[in-house]
Amino acid sequence: MRKxxxxxxxxxxxxxxxxxxxxxxxxxxxGKRRADELTTKECKSLIDRFRDMSIxxxxxxxxxxxxxxxxxEIIEYATQNRVGVKFSTNxxxxxxxxxxxxxxMDYLDVQISIDGxxxxxxxxxxxxxxxxxxxxxxxxxxxxxxxxxxxxxVATRQSVEHLDDLDSIAKEYxxxxxxxxxRPSGRGVDSYGYLNPTSSQQRTLYEWLSRRSDVLTGxxxxxxxxxxxxxxxxxxxxxxxxxxxxxxxxxxxxxxxxIDENFKAGNIREMDFEEIWGTSDLxxxxxxSEGPTSCTSCSAFAACNGGCMATKYFTGLSLDDPxxxxxxxxxxxxxxxxxxxxxVQISRKMARQVVTSSR
Amino acid sequence: xxxxxxxDFSYRREEFGGLFYNFNTRQLLLAKSQITVKVxxxxxxxSLSLGEVIESDDLSDFASSSIEATIDQLLAKGILxxxxxxxELQIDREESHE
Numbered sequence: 001m002r003k004x005x006x007x008x009x010x011x012x013x014x015x016x017x018x019x020x021x022x023x024x025x026x027x028x029x030x031g032k033r034r035a036d037e038l039t040t041k042e043c044k045s046l047i048d049r050f051r052d053m054s055i056x057x058x059x060x061x062x063x064x065x066x067x068x069x070x071x072x073e074i075i076e077y078a079t080q081n082r083v084g085v086k087f088s089t090n091x092x093x094x095x096x097x098x099x100x101x102x103x104x105m106d107y108l109d110v111q112i113s114i115d116g117x118x119x120x121x122x123x124x125x126x127x128x129x130x131x132x133x134x135x136x137x138x139x140x141x142x143x144x145x146x147x148x149x150x151x152x153x154v155a156t157r158q159s160v161e162h163l164d165d166l167d168s169i170a171k172e173y174x175x176x177x178x179x180x181x182x183r184p185s186g187r188g189v190d191s192y193g194y195l196n197p198t199s200s201q202q203r204t205l206y207e208w209l210s211r212r213s214d215v216l217t218g219x220x221x222x223x224x225x226x227x228x229x230x231x232x233x234x235x236x237x238x239x240x241x242x243x244x245x246x247x248x249x250x251x252x253x254x255x256x257x258x259i260d261e262n263f264k265a266g267n268i269r270e271m272d273f274e275e276i277w278g279t280s281d282l283x284x285x286x287x288x289s290e291g292p293t294s295c296t297s298c299s300a301f302a303a304c305n306g307g308c309m310a311t312k313y314f315t316g317l318s319l320d321d322p323x324x325x326x327x328x329x330x331x332x333x334x335x336x337x338x339x340x341x342x343x344v345q346i347s348r349k350m351a352r353q354v355v356t357s358s359r
Numbered sequence: 360x361x362x363x364x365x366x367d368f369s370y371r372r373e374e375f376g377g378l379f380y381n382f383n384t385r386q387l388l389l390a391k392s393q394i395t396v397k398v399x400x401x402x403x404x405x406s407l408s409l410g411e412v413i414e415s416d417d418l419s420d421f422a423s424s425s426i427e428a429t430i431d432q433l434l435a436k437g438i439l440x441x442x443x444x445x446x447e448l449q450i451d452r453e454e455s456h457e
Contacts, residue, residue, distance in 0.1 A: 006371070006374070009378070106382070123430065
């Protein structure tokens, strides 16, 4: 997987920057819709490309994707074209009618975001009333016989202490638990300091996940694999190798956590998506990288391959540094010495070249 | 009778071999063996009889028993499925549309 694939296995597609919530850790800093977001016709044309490239499924998010009036038209077009859909939602638009419509579709997964085992914990992150909205959506999906929705939880200092409680909520609604890593991207830059689990909690999380292979993780905790037996899934950052992100205005970024000029590979309005995926200098640089120079001599390198690129970048580290939450403790040393972002500078230069050549 | 890729699966070629995706279980499977990749290349999005696959020039490097064993495994995993129509019958039907 290090050298990348002919097409992404899946990609994240943020359908809109519009959102009725303002979560403190939102990766895309969503709130207001942009006037230049992809039209329905452009969305369908992009799905045609995904189908032609045999991209197996798309992770649709936002913003809140269901606020788009053409939301159902888009996801139905995707699944009819055998592009599977997993979409993330705060649940506010899943009333009984929507739940019934979703339950009738094939190749579809719904992920309801909840960031706490109770109203107080969740609403402190996602906003007042958001816990009840999510629970109502789960209830509507259960009543409509929707098969195994997911409850998507970002691991935070607060939620890590209540993983079993969150699992109980999932079980109550016939759902499957999905836990993903907090990244300091978007509004997460400001909340990362008080939300990111402590190093002792990271170990608790690793041990809990090691016992629970039924819990989905989006392969986001591979940086913890050096703590013992590797966790299931990829052991390397998939950005530009097996995944990428398409944002609401057609910009293609390396991954969902890198919505930043330095990680932009192109725009689908200016260049064919397949061409961006295949020829972007930025993506090629990731595929050709042998790993962060500070990590390749580490005894645990094969387990984590240096960790998450986005987390390093947004905590001010170089891409050649270890992950800030490195299980071996090397990340803390790098933060203390505030290294120069060498690879980031290279990537920035490459991103500029891509933009220039695509004009 | 003919064999083809099951409708529950998607397949694509990769440099290392190929990738199967199961739409029902959401599982990703790697195809690394050369026979599997060649069988899948041969089938493409259509269907062929077992005899046509075994006798194909594209698979002449492999023993019939190995090809049959590979196809049996792919059938057992639900990746391939048996269709009631022969590939010839399908061709006949296509011709009758013209």
